[in-house]
Amino acid sequence: MPPITLKELAAELGLSPTTVSRSLNGYPEVNEATRARVAQAAARHHYRPNTRAKALATGRAMAIGHIIPISTQHEIVNPIFADFIAGAGEVYSGAGYDMLLSLVADADQSRAYREIRAKGTVDGIILHGPKEDDSRIALLAELGLPFVVHGRATWAKVPYSWVDVNNTRAFQRATEFLLDLGHRRIALVNGLEFMDFAVRRRHGFEAAMAARGLVPDPALMVQGEMTEAQGAHAARAMLALPDPPTAFLCASLLSAMGVRREVEAHGLRLGRDVSIVTHDDELGYLRNGEEEPIFTATRSSVREAGRRCAAMLLGIIADPASAPRHEMLEAVLVVGRSTGPAPASQR
Amino acid sequence: MPPITLKELAAELGLSPTTVSRSLNGYPEVNEATRARVAQAAARHHYRPNTRAKALATGRAMAIGHIIPISTQHEIVNPIFADFIAGAGEVYSGAGYDMLLSLVADADQSRAYREIRAKGTVDGIILHGPKEDDSRIALLAELGLPFVVHGRATWAKVPYSWVDVNNTRAFQRATEFLLDLGHRRIALVNGLEFMDFAVRRRHGFEAAMAARGLVPDPALMVQGEMTEAQGAHAARAMLALPDPPTAFLCASLLSAMGVRREVEAHGLRLGRDVSIVTHDDELGYLRNGEEEPIFTATRSSVREAGRRCAAMLLGIIADPASAPRHEMLEAVLVVGRSTGPAPASQR
DNA sequence: AATCGCTCCCAAAGCGCTTTGGATGCCGCA
DNA sequence: TGCGGCATCCAAAGCGCTTTGGGAGCGATT
Known part of the structure; x- marks a missing residue:
């Protein structure tokens, strides 16, 4: 049984399609009594205007x-x-x-x-x-x-x-936070840097470093898909350096989780031996803790x-x-x- | 500048809308020469039939x-x-x-x-x-x-x-795999059990256990949102039991990652002291390793x-x-x- | 020369809705 | 009584497309 149409509805009410249409769309030139009748009949039949037709007529696709x-x-x-x-x-x-x-x-x-x-x-x-x-x-x-x-x-x-x-400011702020804690060897585990947001994040990081007269070590800057594996890979390589980072700045919770895994695998304690700050998009299925955040993070709900x-x-x-x-x-x-x-x- | 319409295209070609429509839609009753002309003109104007109108006329929304x-x-x-x-x-x-x-x-x-x-x-x-x-x-x-x-x-x-x-079989198979490895205390970290797939997974788990004459310990079965935190919570509680599980069966890679974190935090070695099998939906941003899988898993691409x-x-x-x-x-x-x-x- | 059968094309209706441009009836007012 | 004005309603066109039901033109057949 196909859905009811405007015309059918009008016929049943003994009205013209015009009047029914106007009535339903709240135009003034229709008697309140008939408007009520129309509304009632429409509700009874679960009438909904056909979107395709409406779109054609109005020129708006909705x-x-x-x-x-x-x-x-x-x-x-x-x-x-x-x-x-x-x-x-x-x-x-x-x-x-x-x-x-x-x-x-x-x-x-x-x-x-x-x-x-x-x-x-x-x-x-x-x-x-x-x-x-x-x-x-x-x-x-x-x-x-x-x-x-x-x-x-x-x-x-x-x-x-x-x-x-404001990705630039977020990462600048995060970097300053780490610098204030005394960190100097800070790693950036970034997203793919042809993405605009990733570039801005790097700029924020670099700006904060530069403001303290520091030049980021290229060996401590990686970019890639923001996955757990990426974080783990990056951390593994960097922690093996003669002068390993004491802090990581990550582009996503997944990357941060990868870094954490590798940090712990090295027998290092998070928040003591190594610090992590990450960006947190507040994804529904990837929460950064419940009340208290697990990771220190720049948080912004996507x-x-x-x-x-x-x-x-x-x-x-x-x-x-x-x-x-x-x-x-x-x-x-x-x-x-x-x-x-x-x-x-x-x- | 609004997109060109069928009528306009027809006018330009000196044809009727009918012919143009038929031509474009591959109907036989049109001369190949004119069909080519039409196709060419359509391409030149980047003509696309208006979906709303087409949907109205054909009754198919596409x-x-x-x-x-x-x-x-x-x-x-x-x-x-x-x-x-x-x-x-x-x-x-x-x-x-x-x-x-x-x-x-x-x-x-x-x-x-x-x-x-x-x-x-x-x-x-x-x-x-x-x-x-x-x-x-x-x-x-x-x-x-x-x-x-x-x-x-x-x-x-x-x-x-x-x-x-086949969730039932997948989890049955995974459970058998763990049983074959000698595990008896197997934990199930399941999804929410009003979801159909989660129920089936539990059934598969229970069936495999029953086939070996084992009754699952209710203390080793939890359900919840499949998040990293869930996995960590569950593992923490279970590893603190007097008789902790030697293996975990997880409903998702995220849960498994949470379990792994807690396992490692307890100083236990994955694959030695504690085993994990997880379901892996092969999500683009959550890969289970590259060539070699990190977790043993029941894998099925969503x-x-x-x-x-x-x-x-x-x-x-x-x-x-x-x-x-x-x-x-x-x-x-x-x-x-x-x-x-x-x-x-x-x- | 008349007819048939094709091929190729077109006019017009219709999809379900909105909207323009009236019609109709009824009131009050002069 | 006649007329303007208002409140209600409606007929018809149109949105851009498809599709039915022809209709012209032309070579082939009789």
């Missing part, structure tokens, strides 16, 4: 597209993705929007965007995982479809809207970022003149049990 | 909906979600389908499904995270919208299509499951009579460095 890069070079499905989506989804469902996911390969981005535009399935787009130099932004700007970037692209040449965490991105995009769609908009989220530094003064021998 | 439960009781965004989506997404984009995500709260599932049906935005649905007794299945079956369940719901009273891993679910659903949409379909994926037992013979003192 859907937002999320474009997820499926890179061939680093074939990793982003762990923060689920949380971001959850945050954005809350906002969309509150506003009656659907969420459309497109996984597009790096190669045919250009074609993919045009298609999305031409197919008219979405009113706006959220762009994930911007690189330092990201060509997708110019492309989207040219297409004239509203969009918001989760993160930034340093070298983008056109204005665009974004929501980002779910909240999802909400902000979504809200911003809906705002831009409602009022295109308000673009470009920007929103900077500050990470907070929470102190856990993974940090302590640098060992005396190192001071 | 989109699949994924319904993600946003539970209030366990507010966890499923870590396997991103990988599943990636797998399904591959299949959809290959077939020209869009993917629609709906996050719906446990409370108003019923309303949500009806809406989705009535709004007509999708041609089929994939259901995630079935519980042992899941009312959503009967609901969807009643609505008459094609759907496939990722997993099963033991107490469902209606036939339905599913793709599932991404592949996503592909299978998607393919099955598209198959059902194309040929509704083929439903219900079922597909059982077998996990393979891969041996890593986390298991070894039970310590002699325990034999």
